[in-house]
Amino acid sequence: MSRKAIVSEVSAADPTSPQSIVRFEGVSMRYGRDPEVLTDISFELPQGAFYFLTGPSGSGKSTLLKLIYLAERASRGRIEIFGQDLALLRRKDRPFMRRRIGVVFQEFRLLDHLSCFDNAALAPRIAGRKPAAYRADVADLLAWVGLGDRMHAMPPALSGGEKQRLAIARAVINRPDLLLADEPTGNVDEAMGLRILRLLLELNRVGATVLIATHDKDLVVRSGKPVLHLEAGRLSPYPGQAPDLDE
Amino acid sequence: MNGAFDPKRWWPAPLLPLGDARDLTLLFVVAALSFLAGLAAIAALASERAAVGWRSELAGSATIIVRAQGAETPDAAALRAVVAVSGLRGVGEVRALEKAKADQLLAPWIGADALPSDLPVPRLVTVELDPKTPATGADLDRALSAAGVDATVDDHSRWSAEIMRAGVIERNVALGLFALLLAILGAVISFATRQGLAARREIVDALHLSGATDGFIARLFQARFARSAAQAGLAGALLAAAMAAALKLTGAGQGLTALLPIAWRDLAAPAPFPVLGALIAAVVARTTATAALKEVP
Ligand SMILES: Nc1ncnc2c1ncn2[C@@H]1O[C@H](COP(=O)(O)OP(=O)(O)O)[C@@H](O)[C@H]1O
Ligand SMILES: [Mg+2]
Numbered sequence: 001m002s003r004k005a006i007v008s009e010v011s012a013a014d015p016t017s018p019q020s021i022v023r024f025e026g027v028s029m030r031y032g033r034d035p036e037v038l039t040d041i042s043f044e045l046p047q048g049a050f051y052f053l054t055g056p057s058g059s060g061k062s063t064l065l066k067l068i069y070l071a072e073r074a075s076r077g078r079i080e081i082f083g084q085d086l087a088l089l090r091r092k093d094r095p096f097m098r099r100r101i102g103v104v105f106q107e108f109r110l111l112d113h114l115s116c117f118d119n120a121a122l123a124p125r126i127a128g129r130k131p132a133a134y135r136a137d138v139a140d141l142l143a144w145v146g147l148g149d150r151m152h153a154m155p156p157a158l159s160g161g162e163k164q165r166l167a168i169a170r171a172v173i174n175r176p177d178l179l180l181a182d183e184p185t186g187n188v189d190e191a192m193g194l195r196i197l198r199l200l201l202e203l204n205r206v207g208a209t210v211l212i213a214t215h216d217k218d219l220v221v222r223s224g225k226p227v228l229h230l231e232a233g234r235l236s237p238y239p240g241q242a243p244d245l246d247e
Numbered sequence: 248m249n250g251a252f253d254p255k256r257w258w259p260a261p262l263l264p265l266g267d268a269r270d271l272t273l274l275f276v277v278a279a280l281s282f283l284a285g286l287a288a289i290a291a292l293a294s295e296r297a298a299v300g301w302r303s304e305l306a307g308s309a310t311i312i313v314r315a316q317g318a319e320t321p322d323a324a325a326l327r328a329v330v331a332v333s334g335l336r337g338v339g340e341v342r343a344l345e346k347a348k349a350d351q352l353l354a355p356w357i358g359a360d361a362l363p364s365d366l367p368v369p370r371l372v373t374v375e376l377d378p379k380t381p382a383t384g385a386d387l388d389r390a391l392s393a394a395g396v397d398a399t400v401d402d403h404s405r406w407s408a409e410i411m412r413a414g415v416i417e418r419n420v421a422l423g424l425f426a427l428l429l430a431i432l433g434a435v436i437s438f439a440t441r442q443g444l445a446a447r448r449e450i451v452d453a454l455h456l457s458g459a460t461d462g463f464i465a466r467l468f469q470a471r472f473a474r475s476a477a478q479a480g481l482a483g484a485l486l487a488a489a490m491a492a493a494l495k496l497t498g499a500g501q502g503l504t505a506l507l508p509i510a511w512r513d514l515a516a517p518a519p520f521p522v523l524g525a526l527i528a529a530v531v532a533r534t535t536a537t538a539a540l541k542e543v544p
Contacts, residue, residue: 069456071544091541092460099458109453113264117257125259126459139254152252170457 019083020044021178021209022068027077029063037063038233041077045178045211050204052220053213055230061213062106064230065180068211069103070094082177099127102176102208106183108167110155116142116166117151123174138173145169145199160187164196172203179203181212185219197223262454263447263467270475273439277432277479278486281524284428285487285517291421292516293507298414300508303378305403305410309387311372312399313343321346324396325370331394332374337382339375346370372398429527436476436528440468440535451543465536469529476528480521488514 022045029038038060045051053061066072067079070086079086081097089097102123110119120142124134142151145165155163164187171179181200185193197219204210211228214220220227229236311332315324325343333341344352350368376382384402391398444451454464495509 071456073544095455095458095460095463098456103456109449109456111262111450111453114260114262117252117254118260121257121259122453122457126454126457126463131257131259135254135257138257151254 020046020080021049021082022211023078023080024067025078025080027067027074027079029060029067029072030075031063031072036075036233038067038230041235043228043235045209048204048207048209050201050210050223050225051212052223052225052227053211053230054215054217054220054227057215059230060233061215061230062182065103065182065211065213068178069101069180070098099123099174100177102171102174102179104164104167104171104179104181104184106186106213108155108163110163110166110170112155115152115154116147116158119155119166120169120173122170127174134173138169141169141173142166146195161189161192164188164192165199168196168199172208175206176208179208179210181210183214183216184212185214185216190218193219194222261471263443263450263471273435274475274479274482276435277476277524277528278483280428280432280435281480281483281517281520282487282490283483284425284520285484286490287421287424287428288516288520289487289491289509289513290507291418292513293509294417295414296508296510298410298417302407302410305407306381307376307378309374309376309382309384309400309402311374311387311391312401313370313372314397315370316397321368321370325372327394328370328372328391328396328398331390331396332372332382332387335382335386335390337377337380337386339377341372341374344371344373429523432476432524432527433531436472436531437535440472440532441539443468443471444536444539451540455543461537461540464540465533468536469533472532473525473529477521477525480524484517484520487517 022043024041024043027038027041028036030036041064053064055061063072067074068081070089074086082100084097111122114122117138121131121134121138124137125131139148139151142148145168147162147165147169150158150162155166158166164184168181168184171181179200184196184200188196193216200210200212201223311328313321313324313328315321322343329341329343332338346368348371352371374382374387384400384404387400387402391400451464491509491514494507495511
């Protein structure tokens with residue numbers, strides 16, 4: 001099968017079909033010969049869902065996200081993203097799946113030698129679009145996340161909250177079908193945390209499926225969104241949900 | 248503070264950070280390789296020209312060594328030789344060297360004082376040959392023996408062949424040297440590409456995670472190293488040309504230029520090396536990066 005065929009098959013999974021965007025079936029994961037970090041994980045994120053992934057530090061939240069954005073491989077079990085079995089995804093097809101996934105990394109992973117603008121413009125540039133076709137979008141998005149007057153700044157000159165918002169801008173510039181955020185409020189104060197939460201809810205409202213790893217219980221309670229809870233590498237249903245914040 | 252930044256005029260910045268000390272080392276090595284290749288090319292052209300010059304001079308003339316027989320004086324014998332070969336097909340001017348001139352030629356070997364004046368020194372007769380249809384040594388031989396002159400003909404063909412052989416050897420040495428320099432360039436670029444990939448691993452990972460294909464990343468390294476090789480190669484080539492020009496100017500009269508008659512147009516000989524270097528750097532960086540990226544998870 002050609003690459004085009006796979007990509008179009010992947011694309012066919014959305015945007016309106018009720019098919020799940022992420023599907024884990026009995027997934028386990030270990031780093032090298034270490035003991036399992038994740039054990040027998042099964043869950044499903046339907047199209048348009050907004051979920052939190054909670055659990056204490058070291059419970060495996062980041063690892064679970066890495067499995068979804070193809071930075072690590074499961075040791076056992078089956079993972080489907082956009083209906084595509086990752087075990088069958090060939091290396092040369094990975095970039096095209098990654099372009100549909102926006103990731104806000106826990107450690108940001110901004111490119112320090114590039115300006116905010118260049119960082120935020122990375123995804124459309126990599127996708128091969130012409131600068132004239134997306135630079136207005138980048139400027140709008142940076143203004144939207146409150147970095148309108150920092151577009152030319154280099155990341156080392158940014159505050160923690162600014163880096164966080166730049167990382168979010170970079171993750172969403174190409175309007176990903178799936179948005180993963182790893183502790184997106186970990187480096188900011190409460191007010192900024194709420195602002196970021198609203199931003200993520202807004203992205204979800206316009207169509208993105210969202211999964212946010214956090215150990216910030218307050219954030220979860222305020223949002224009233226459902227939770228996947230990890231405890232020592234195992235998934236457990238979280239007791240209770242808070243009332244909706246945004247209504 | 249930000250008044251200068253206009254998103255409408257924004258253009259993507261290089262994804263690989265520009266220049267550090269590592270790059271300087273690479274630039275130096277590539278410039279040195281290009282310099283050596285350029286000098287070798289100029290030297291090859293110049294010595295080729297010297298060889299052609301010598302050969303045409305040698306081929307355009309022959310020397311007859313005449314020995315006097317019996318009571319005949321050397322001068323008379325030389326005169327008979329001149330008469331014998333003059334007017335042959337393919338023979339131009341024929342001249343007997345005077346005794347003084349012949350002694351002069353022998354002096355370096357025997358010493359001017361050591362030559363007894365009555366020694367029957369052989370006389371030399373120089374024969375200019377028609378460059379288009381030169382008479383052969385055998386033609387001259389036949390004419391001389393028909394006239395009964397005791398003489399040996401040296402048509403310089405042995406030297407001519409020797410020079411030709413030297414020229415072939417020299418050309419092969421030059422080609423081998425170019426091949427070696429290009430191989431070194433390839434190895435250096437391959438090494439630098441692997442180094443660069445390792446040193447830029449964070450960037451490579453960030454690009455991968457943003458959906459960059461291996462080809463996209465490999466092209467970044469390809470462009471970077473091709474450009475570096477072109478720039479450093481150009482510097483080395485210019486330096487080689489400048490050095491050759493200096494050689495030509497300072498050694499203008501005699502000495503070096505006799506061995507290496509550098510012509511002004513020879514200074515263009517290093518020109519292909521920056522282009523060739525850039526091409527090789529591009530191909531090597533691309534293939535090295537593509538292979539190395541396959542190992543990145
Ligand atoms: N690259 C790695 N190599 C080895 N062990 C790792 C690696 N990354 C994480 N771990 C281990 O896996 C476990 C889960 O880590 P992580 O997924 O980062 O948890 P969380 O994000 O919930 O804090 C921890 O014990 C951590 O030490
Ligand atoms: Mg984590």
